[in-house]
Amino acid sequence: MDLLKLLKRVEERGAIETTHRIQQNCGQVFRYAVATARAESDPSRDLRGALTPWKPEHYPTVTEPREVGRLLRDIDAYEGGFITKCALKLSPMLFVRPGELRRAQWSEINLDAAEWRIPAAKMKSRIMHIVPLATQAIKILRELHALTGRSAWVFPGVRTNGEPMSENTVNAALRRLGYHRSVITAHGFRGMASTMLHECGWSSDVIERQLSHAERNAVKAAYNHAEHLPSRRKMMQAWADHLDGLKKAGQVLPLRA
Structure with missing residues (x-):
C-alpha cells in the first residue's frame, strides 16, 4: 500500500x-x-491493474511533401537565436531524439570524418550510436562551431550555467513558427524521416538502425553500432538532398535506395 x-x-x-x-x-x-x-x-x-494503463504516444508529425517543404522554408526563415535555428535545421536532417540533439558535445563530433558518435550513456538503448553527417549538416555545424566551439556543448543554454539548451527550446521554436503541438513536435521529425524513407524504398533494417531503435538481441546489440553503416551514410546524404529539394518547392531530388 x-x-x-x-x-x-x-x-x-x-x-x-x-x-x-x-x-x-x-x-x-x-x-x-x-x-x-x-x-x-x-x-x-x-x-497490476491498480494503475491507469499507459499506451505509447505517437508523436504528431508531417509527411506530405508539400507540407514538409513549407515547414523547412519556415525553419530557414526563423528569426530567433542562431543556436536555436541551427537545432531546428538539424532536427529533420539527423532525426535523433530531441534529448540526444540538445546534449550533443563537440568532443563527440568529427567533422572531417563526417560522423557524430553519441556515447552509450546518452542513448535510450545504452548502446553507442553513430550518426553519419551529410554535407549539409557539416556546413551547419561548422558555422555553429565558430560561435559555440569554446563550449563543451554544441547547443549551450542561454544562461551561463554550463548546461545545454533547454529541452523545450526546439518545441518552443516550432510554436513560434506557428506549428501547434498537435501538428508536429521535436520528436516528430523521427516519424517524418521514418515514414518518408520507408515510402521511398529504403531498407527497414537500415532505417531502424539509424533511428537507434533497440535491438532485442542483447548480445548483438553490443556490437551493432556500426551495422549497415555504409548504407546509412548513403541514406543520410540522400535524405538531406531530398529535404533540400522539398524546400525548393518542387525541385525534388529522387530518394531511391
Whole structure:
C-alpha cells in the first residue's frame, strides 16, 4: 500500500508513463532484494491493474511533401537565436531524439570524418550510436562551431550555467513558427524521416538502425553500432538532398535506395 500511495501521487499529475516506469524500477529493486535475501517478495508485482494503463504516444508529425517543404522554408526563415535555428535545421536532417540533439558535445563530433558518435550513456538503448553527417549538416555545424566551439556543448543554454539548451527550446521554436503541438513536435521529425524513407524504398533494417531503435538481441546489440553503416551514410546524404529539394518547392531530388 505504501508503494501504491506513491505511484498514485505521480499518476494524479497525469504522468502515466512515468508512473509505470517507477513501478518497473521499484520492481527491479525488490527482485534484487529477494535474490539477496533482503526481502521475501516483490510488492510491485501485486499492483497490476491498480494503475491507469499507459499506451505509447505517437508523436504528431508531417509527411506530405508539400507540407514538409513549407515547414523547412519556415525553419530557414526563423528569426530567433542562431543556436536555436541551427537545432531546428538539424532536427529533420539527423532525426535523433530531441534529448540526444540538445546534449550533443563537440568532443563527440568529427567533422572531417563526417560522423557524430553519441556515447552509450546518452542513448535510450545504452548502446553507442553513430550518426553519419551529410554535407549539409557539416556546413551547419561548422558555422555553429565558430560561435559555440569554446563550449563543451554544441547547443549551450542561454544562461551561463554550463548546461545545454533547454529541452523545450526546439518545441518552443516550432510554436513560434506557428506549428501547434498537435501538428508536429521535436520528436516528430523521427516519424517524418521514418515514414518518408520507408515510402521511398529504403531498407527497414537500415532505417531502424539509424533511428537507434533497440535491438532485442542483447548480445548483438553490443556490437551493432556500426551495422549497415555504409548504407546509412548513403541514406543520410540522400535524405538531406531530398529535404533540400522539398524546400525548393518542387525541385525534388529522387530518394531511391
